[in-house]
Amino acid sequence: MATTSSLSVFGFKLKLCLALLACVIGATSAELNTTQLNTTFYDKTCPGALDVIKKAVKEAVKNESRMGASLLRLHFHDCFVQGCDASVLLDDTDNFTGEKNSFPNANSLRGFEVIDNIKSKLEKMCKGTVSCADILAVAARDSVFELGGPKWEVPLGRRDSTTASLAESNSDLPAPTFDLDDLIRAFHEKNFTVKELVTLSGGHSIGLVRCRFFRTRIYNDSDINQKFAKERQVECPFEGGDNNFSAFDSATPFKLDNSFYKNLLQQKGLVHSDQQLFTNNSTDKTTKNQVISYSRDMGQFKKDFADAMLKMSIITPLTGSAGQIRQNCRLVNPPST
Numbered sequence: 624m625a626t627t628s629s630l631s632v633f634g635f636k637l638k639l640c641l642a643l644l645a646c647v648i649g650a651t652s653a654e655l656n657t658t659q660l661n662t663t664f665y666d667k668t669c670p671g672a673l674d675v676i677k678k679a680v681k682e683a684v685k686n687e688s689r690m691g692a693s694l695l696r697l698h699f700h701d702c703f704v705q706g707c708d709a710s711v712l713l714d715d716t717d718n719f720t721g722e723k724n725s726f727p728n729a730n731s732l733r734g735f736e737v738i739d740n741i742k743s744k745l746e747k748m749c750k751g752t753v754s755c756a757d758i759l760a761v762a763a764r765d766s767v768f769e770l771g772g773p774k775w776e777v778p779l780g781r782r783d784s785t786t787a788s789l790a791e792s793n794s795d796l797p798a799p800t801f802d803l804d805d806l807i808r809a810f811h812e813k814n815f816t817v818k819e820l821v822t823l824s825g826g827h828s829i830g831l832v833r834c835r836f837f838r839t840r841i842y843n844d845s846d847i848n849q850k851f852a853k854e855r856q857v858e859c860p861f862e863g864g865d866n867n868f869s870a871f872d873s874a875t876p877f878k879l880d881n882s883f884y885k886n887l888l889q890q891k892g893l894v895h896s897d898q899q900l901f902t903n904n905s906t907d908k909t910t911k912n913q914v915i916s917y918s919r920d921m922g923q924f925k926k927d928f929a930d931a932m933l934k935m936s937i938i939t940p941l942t943g944s945a946g947q948i949r950q951n952c953r954l955v956n957p958p959s960t
């Protein structure tokens with residue numbers, strides 16, 4: 624098992640590999656697989672693909688800013704379950720159980736229609752070529768950029784799974800009730816460092832969360848700003864209103880910036896797990912110090928966010944002849960006749 628520092632070294636090596644488009648390093652199979660992705664994958668086979676995705680994301684976000692947040696979260700929930708293989712997009716059918724009804728996903732994930740729309744455009748343009756997993760990765764990148772965040776080059780060539788895992792979706796995605804140790808464990812399972820946990824949590828700089836997920840915090844937690852708690856209690860009554868929404872970051876709800884971290888300093892994190900990053904001293908204050916650092920340095924946050932997103936986007940992809948290119952992102956291809 625690699626240590627924290629060698630993992631970040633690996634992150635660097637990987638980027639170098641992508642830049643040079645060829646490299647032979649003493650790599651494990653996982654590392655080799657990620658180097659099978661490259662940023663020019665569709666340049667010959669579907670040259671307009673990235674423009675189509677960018678344009679569709681831009682329109683969807685312009686119509687509804689929240690969609691940018693929803694698309695970012697879709698990619699996260701894809702990659703943390705079986706890797707970035709579009710398993711999250713598969714519908715339940717009579718003979719197939721997908722991930723859409725897991726506890727973290729049910730009545731919560733959104734953005735599927737935007738992905739469907741992009742996919743149908745790409746199928747018309749270059750049939751059977753662009754994977755749903757790549758669409759998710761690029762749409763997340765474009766969403767973040769549309770909402771004022773950083774931009775990064777997305778390595779491409781992921782293939783789509785023919786399987787999904789309801790069980791892993793329930794076990795591998797972190798929950799808002801988590802304490803710091805649980806969060807660290809969940810991210811470590813995916814080979815992320817404690818620092819990267821803090822960085823990726825900045826995804827909660829955009830988007831909405833339902834009352835049911837922050838009720839205990841605003842009524843019972845002690846590490847919360849009282850004025851802030853009272854305001855949120857109006858939207859989230861002690862009983863009822865489970866599905867009422869509130870912004871994660873009430874300062875700038877749809878701007879991918881560092882105000883999420885500034886909020887934590889003032890005990891204005893809306894979910895228990897996010898506030899843990901600042902409150903909890905159990906890592907010799909590693910996470911607390913990282914939160915303080917990001918609250919002061921927007922540029923560093925954005926740079927680190929781009930790096931961590933890139934790393935998330937290459938979690939155990941299917942490549943080569945593994946998996947398939949789905950025709951419809953919601954369904955495994957019918958067996959060829």
Ligand code: HEM
Binds near residue numbers: 732825
């Ligand atoms: C650290 C552990 C995490 C926990 C416990 C967590 C939990 C949650 C919860 C409970 C919601 C609201 C769901 C609902 O109300 O239906 C949510 C929404 C969201 N999460 Fe996370 N999340 C985590 C990490 C992340 C990461 C790493 C990202 C992306 C980099 C992310 C991006 C988002 C976004 C953008 C939304 C809002 C989606 C929308 O408005 O449609 N989250 N998360």
Ligand SMILES: *[C@@H]1O[C@H](CO)[C@@H](O)[C@H](O)[C@H]1NC(C)=O
Binds near residue numbers: 659660
């Ligand atoms: C990108 O990867 C694909 C599949 O591994 C490969 O066919 C293609 O030649 C690569 N492109 C470059 C520029 O290396």
Ligand SMILES: *[C@@H]1O[C@H](CO)[C@@H](O)[C@H](O)[C@H]1NC(C)=O
Binds near residue numbers: 683687
């Ligand atoms: C625009 O956003 C609204 C929600 O704000 C949604 O109901 C509608 O379907 C969206 N329209 C398009 C064209 O995406």
Ligand SMILES: *[C@@H]1O[C@H](CO)[C@@H](O)[C@H](O)[C@H]1NC(C)=O
Binds near residue numbers: 716717718957958
């Ligand atoms: C599942 O059922 C559908 C019809 O409902 C059928 O088209 C498909 O081939 C079946 N898939 C499998 C894997 O049996």
Ligand SMILES: *[C@@H]1O[C@H](CO)[C@@H](O)[C@H](O)[C@H]1NC(C)=O
Binds near residue numbers: 805
């Ligand atoms: C800090 O985290 C530990 C382990 O995750 C947990 O047991 C403890 O209750 C947390 N402390 C506070 C003050 O939240």
Ligand SMILES: *[C@@H]1O[C@H](CO)[C@@H](O)[C@H](O)[C@H]1NC(C)=O
Binds near residue numbers: 814
């Ligand atoms: C984490 O790293 C180990 C060792 O390199 C690898 O076997 C495993 O597949 C990685 N897990 C993920 C989720 O990337």
Ligand SMILES: *[C@@H]1O[C@H](CO)[C@@H](O)[C@H](O)[C@H]1NC(C)=O
Binds near residue numbers: 838839842861
């Ligand atoms: C707050 O804590 C009390 C006592 O432990 C409990 O009865 C109550 O249900 C909790 N309230 C919420 C909203 O979680």
Ligand SMILES: *[C@@H]1O[C@H](CO)[C@@H](O)[C@H](O)[C@H]1NC(C)=O
Binds near residue numbers: 860863864865867868
């Ligand atoms: C939240 O839910 C409650 C109970 O369903 C409702 O009365 C209230 O108007 C809602 N508040 C907001 C701000 O939507």
Ligand SMILES: *[C@@H]1O[C@H](CO)[C@@H](O)[C@H](O)[C@H]1NC(C)=O
Binds near residue numbers: 902903904
């Ligand atoms: C964390 O440490 C600080 C002192 O550095 C202390 O004031 C604070 O109470 C501690 N927090 C918890 C939850 O133990």
Ligand SMILES: *[C@@H]1O[C@H](CO)[C@@H](O)[C@H](O)[C@H]1NC(C)=O
Binds near residue numbers: 652656939944945
């Ligand atoms: C690497 O890719 C091969 C096929 O390209 C696949 O069989 C194997 O499972 C992949 N390994 C990992 C760790 O993703």
